[in-house]
Amino acid sequence: MNALAVARRQLAGTHVVDEWGLDPDWVSLASSAAGLRWSLAVGGGEHLPSRGPTLVVVNNRPLAASLAVALIGIRRETGRVLRIVGIPDVAPIGPVLRRLGGVLHHPQEVAGLLRAGQVPAIPCRAEWRLNGRVGRVDAELVGAAIRTSAPVIPVAVLASPWGRHARVEIGPAVRAKRRRGPLATAELADAARAAVQRLVDEATPPGARWLV
Amino acid sequence: MTEWVKRVLITGMGSELGSHVASRLEAEPWVGAITGIDVDPPRRRLRRATFHRIEPLDRRRTLELITRADPHVLVHAAVWEPNARADPATAERWTAAAAVNMLGAAVECRSLEGIVARSGITVYGRGRGDPSRPDEAVPPAPTTPFGHSLLHVERTAVEAGATAGVPVAIVRVAPVLGPHVPSPLGRMLRLPAVPMSLLADPSFSVLGHEDAARAIVAAAHRLPDGPVNVVADGAVTISQAARLGSRWPLPLIGPEWPVARLLAAGLGSPIPPHVLEIVHRGRTADGSRAAEVLGVAPQRTTVHVIQALYEWATVLHLRPTEAAA
Numbered sequence: 247m248n249a250l251a252v253a254r255r256q257l258a259g260t261h262v263v264d265e266w267g268l269d270p271d272w273v274s275l276a277s278s279a280a281g282l283r284w285s286l287a288v289g290g291g292e293h294l295p296s297r298g299p300t301l302v303v304v305n306n307r308p309l310a311a312s313l314a315v316a317l318i319g320i321r322r323e324t325g326r327v328l329r330i331v332g333i334p335d336v337a338p339i340g341p342v343l344r345r346l347g348g349v350l351h352h353p354q355e356v357a358g359l360l361r362a363g364q365v366p367a368i369p370c371r372a373e374w375r376l377n378g379r380v381g382r383v384d385a386e387l388v389g390a391a392i393r394t395s396a397p398v399i400p401v402a403v404l405a406s407p408w409g410r411h412a413r414v415e416i417g418p419a420v421r422a423k424r425r426r427g428p429l430a431t432a433e434l435a436d437a438a439r440a441a442v443q444r445l446v447d448e449a450t451p452p453g454a455r456w457l458v
Numbered sequence: 459m460t461e462w463v464k465r466v467l468i469t470g471m472g473s474e475l476g477s478h479v480a481s482r483l484e485a486e487p488w489v490g491a492i493t494g495i496d497v498d499p500p501r502r503r504l505r506r507a508t509f510h511r512i513e514p515l516d517r518r519r520t521l522e523l524i525t526r527a528d529p530h531v532l533v534h535a536a537v538w539e540p541n542a543r544a545d546p547a548t549a550e551r552w553t554a555a556a557a558v559n560m561l562g563a564a565v566e567c568r569s570l571e572g573i574v575a576r577s578g579i580t581v582y583g584r585g586r587g588d589p590s591r592p593d594e595a596v597p598p599a600p601t602t603p604f605g606h607s608l609l610h611v612e613r614t615a616v617e618a619g620a621t622a623g624v625p626v627a628i629v630r631v632a633p634v635l636g637p638h639v640p641s642p643l644g645r646m647l648r649l650p651a652v653p654m655s656l657l658a659d660p661s662f663s664v665l666g667h668e669d670a671a672r673a674i675v676a677a678a679h680r681l682p683d684g685p686v687n688v689v690a691d692g693a694v695t696i697s698q699a700a701r702l703g704s705r706w707p708l709p710l711i712g713p714e715w716p717v718a719r720l721l722a723a724g725l726g727s728p729i730p731p732h733v734l735e736i737v738h739r740g741r742t743a744d745g746s747r748a749a750e751v752l753g754v755a756p757q758r759t760t761v762h763v764i765q766a767l768y769e770w771a772t773v774l775h776l777r778p779t780e781a782a783a
Contacts, residue, residue, distance in 0.1 A: 258702075259697070260702075263694060267661050267740070337657035338657040341660060344661075352587065357593075
């Protein structure tokens, strides 16, 4: 990434900002800065479709910045930018996170991103305890994937607040029982959570539950 | 297949959008007589359309004209954006009166087959936590006076359509911009220094006036029932738009906004609440259904529309070749 070219684009107004506020230049800068903080390893990149609408469900450890790690790792591995769902709608933090791809916690936001062929990422409920358990998934948000027939991809992040090494593991698309109506979204949310939990369990080294 | 030639009545024909719609309808093979009403005359030369200058508050003349014209399709473009062609109070009064008088009169027409109402994505509002790119399924929740005016137009049109038993196409356009379109957003973006929110600078989408006219004409032909968003692809931020026009963005935090608005008003560019909302909260909508419902999609992207806003025809000074007799 050429910082001078970025600065020139920003000054001339020729940079790109999408309808939700994402600026690819900001993501590039953040990724470069994150390279100084984390040494990332990404596995299972082949499971994420290279194009088209895709819903990602990722485990959430706020202190370990797991969502930022997932965003940077997946962009580096596949070139696709995760749109993290759940940013606050308050200035100035909200607008800054929008530039980095964040969107509001609203089913319409997720559905709109999927219709536009993007990759919204729903964090599991934040887990503050170091027990290796993955939080539950908001079924209302996952429902957008059913309406748009988008695949649901589980992603596990293994990182710690103080360590330099982090790992992002991408799993195969979640398969849920064929149901209709409200039960379909509930079962898909449960299946997504179980898939993320399975990835976490498989990727965690023995005796290192504090990583997740 | 031969189509019936239909009579079309355009309210708000004197606006840039109304004039464009009339001009395009004149070229449509399915359109017969075109009648227009507005308080201002059309902004371009029309060959076939008949124009009637009637005040929006003049219910008697409005009813008389519309029932005499007996249109098959009523295109209701009589919407006054605050600080575009009228001051905010007049714009609100005229928009409300025009909706009731003109759409109400249309119900009396025996030949009426459908109504097309011009609305805007401002009707969705931008409250805290609301989706930033709503589609047509999101219920309108306006947060500005202009948004409330548009919602009143929509509700009146739906009521008129239900009474007459005809479909009502509600065309929710993004802020319509063009080099010659009277628009408070366009005027603000052309100031030498463009006020912007330092803390937010959100993205917004617009729509070229030609694309807006094309969408309304398509709606008049197809007469779909229900709302449809028409939004140009892509988005820009205020600071980005200013730089595209070689203007300087003027970052403001909060307390200085009233002063900036006063200064802008003094420079001939008042900033009404719905434009201020764009500056602080952004405004876009999902217009992906337009192509399917109307059969047309905007041809110009938001960036192209903004660039066109700053383009002015070059003035060529011609030297006289021979002395006048």
